[in-house]
Amino acid sequence: MSDQPVRAEGLTKFFYDESRGEIRAVDGVDLGCSRGEILGLLGANGAGKTTTLRMLCTVLEPTAGQAWVMGHEVRAEPERVREKLGFYSASTALYPKITPRETLRFFARINRYPGARVEARVDDLIQRFGLADYADSRVEKLSTGMKQKVSIARTVVHDPPVLIFDEPTVGLDVLNAIELRDIIAGLRDHGKAILFSTHIMSEAEQLCDRIAIIHHGRILATGTLDELRDETGLHYLEQIFVHYAQTAPVAMADASRGGGRLAGGPE
């Protein structure tokens, strides 16, 4: 386990909400993701997916527990952690006044990608993501699908070993969502360790090598789809998810006091 690019032990985050009091958004999460693997974080809205991922990319500081990205602890070495990962979510936007080419250059340089190789890398990604026709138009003039491609390209432009996708298909039409999933699968095939959060069962089924079911801030089960099927005796992921959610200890729900949308994320 220790050579896994992403690892978390007892990761915990409390939030405070006027109407619901202290919320344990993430409560002692343990997880690990290997190279060339997509680990799906499957949970309902407010389960703690976004908060977990934001702690992993050092935007939020854990209340307790530890997490490592490529061996760097998130609290001790936040800059080194961010160097090794690319973070993408539906709420991470692009700069409207610059072009896709400038966007990629900007994110390559700010992520300290070797200066001499920036142009070649940018050109390569423009070709690979089919952005050539729009590479020098301003981002504000691109369609949603094109923006999505630019966003993914900017996430991987510095060639990080770890990629985090937080509900990336939210707001996308079916075709764009399929294209996006194909791109992510391709990245996995290039050896990236990928954390992929979603509340869409079919997406998790099709894309993820292993699935961690998260509910009320806690991981209830982790395994391949087959392992989860064997453990529950149920076939469909939706049934499996409902099974775990309904049999989760009552104390857990009490501990998290509330549920529903959690502060800290777009969920």
Next chain:
Amino acid sequence: MRPGSPVLTVFGLEIRSLIRDVRTLLMSVVLPVILLPLVLLASARMEGRQAERVESRTYRLAITGPDSAFATGLAADLVGGADLEEGAGRRFWMVDVAEPRLALDDGVLDVYLEAFSPDAWGALDPADTAGVGLGPEHEGAMILRIRYHSSRTGSRNAASMLQERLVEVRAERRDSILVHAGFTVPPQLVGAVDTVNVASADEVAGARLGRFLSLILVGLMLLGGSAVATDALAGEKERGTLLTLLTTSATRTEIITGKLLAIMAVALGIALIQVLNLWFFLGLGLIEPGSGFAVTVSPALALGLVVLYLPVVALTGGVLILTSAYARSYKEAQLYLTPVLFGMAIPTLAPIMPDLSLQSAIVVVPIANLAVAARDVLVGQVHLPALAAAWLVTAGAAAWVTDRSVRALHDEELITGDPSRESFLGGPDLFRKRVLRWFLVFWAVALLLQFNLPIRDVRLAVLVNVGLVFVVFPLIVIRRFQLDPRKALALRAPRPGVWLGVLIGAPAALLTGLGVFELTQYVLPVPAEMVEGFGQGLLPEGVPAWQLILLLAIVPGIAEELTFRGVLLHGLRRRFGPLGLAIVVGLIFGFFHFQLFRIPVTAFLGAVLTGVTLLSGSIFPAMAWHALNNGLALFLATIDVDVEALGWWWTAGAVLLLGLAFAIIWWNRTPYPDMKPANRERPG
């Protein structure tokens, strides 16, 4: 900083985004470029037209009063001849009106003159003659009164010119009498008076321009920089790009530095453009400005001004980005910007204050100090040590503000909009976080009350401004943050030995404070009349001694202590060590004494009282010390002791006694509870 570094990358992005945003570009660059020449042209034209109007205007004058016959006699002299018709070159046109006052109100008249014999003047209602100082030398003289309407420029000019003309007529008549009485030499040759202005035209113009240059430049920098700053963080939050940026490997400091550089570049660019504008339009004489702006700006002077304004640029950029960091959206940032713009503009008005020298307390006020320095540079009177100090103070303030912005990017509450633990839980934890913010607002409210309450009676004013305000505030704080009153106000019994320290320490601290006052005179000379005036205001005649002691010693001793050594010290106790607490609480206490010359002495007293509270663990010794201090000061003022004559030996002795008092309190100490542990790292 190497090319391609995160700082320069962020900087490049900001500048590129600015250049491509037409609206921002217009507000940031184009508008400021056009504005200054327009201001200069408008100023020149307005001044010219005003002079022309004053020169060519004939004012409508009426003469009235019980002795109008005498005044009418003057009329011919006033209008310059027997012809009373309106005409070219005539300054006054006599108008016959039945009700001059109504005519003046209605604008039919510009001004009217009332003439009184001494008897008629004496018969007037005293309320009507109040404030007119007539000495024995005026006995038997006719009295002339000019009435005008100050809301109209024409009326103001007419009054001023009429007064000048009356003085001339008086002199002409006096000379005529002398000649008729056989005075052989023409009176105007008895003694000629000439005045010579030794200031060069450039110095005069520099002084005038220097008064407003900083206001104009900072205003333009704020206008231009605010558009970039608002987008830099608040705009990023709203768009969702801030999260993208925060997940890159750039540090928060690199992000803020890159953005700050961009804001500074725009602000500095605007400042440069304006200085070049000045040089171009004024130095080359392409514009004929009003006399107030006709200063020769050499390239060296222009460069000097740019260097001088660099910290102002940095501070302006820092404040703007901090404002943007604290806003959760573009709209919220714009909401904050209005008070920020006004707040930043106020210190630039410092050069307008008459005879304000850079070698005064103004040197420690960021922006205001460099505004005064810029005026001095334009006049050609540069005091290098003071100028260097001013530059460093404003640069230091800029560095501090930038550091706060970096910290703001670490604040999850600001990044995500989720309440922090303290904000959520409220109560004492939140008070610790917000105590300085609350005192800043309280300071502003106290300042407004101090100078705007329409209370003439000193006793009532003290009761409200001290007794009421400083008692109500801690009560509000205690209620709002659900503080335990005993803890928040340090309501604990001290050990008995402490009282001996108080008895020795209070007079010793008072005398030491007088020494502090004498020391501050070297930096901030205070006119004796100002101190005397303050003392007289506090010691009105006819107020019994017991009331003075109650209002000026006991009430402040109790009320101010509740606020400063009570809730303020309680709120800050875990933020600073004992020395830091004494300094910070002392300074805040000083700043609540709004007269500038009182701040150092009261800050010293505040620091001493904080020390007493920290050592005794109780507010009561500080209350007694404070009341004793004020009571003794009152006593000294009443018996009119010349404290300056006491000499430094008294101060040295007082310092020793003060040390003894603290030693006694130390021996009988009960440490203030729940202080910041000595080895604890600074949070944040």
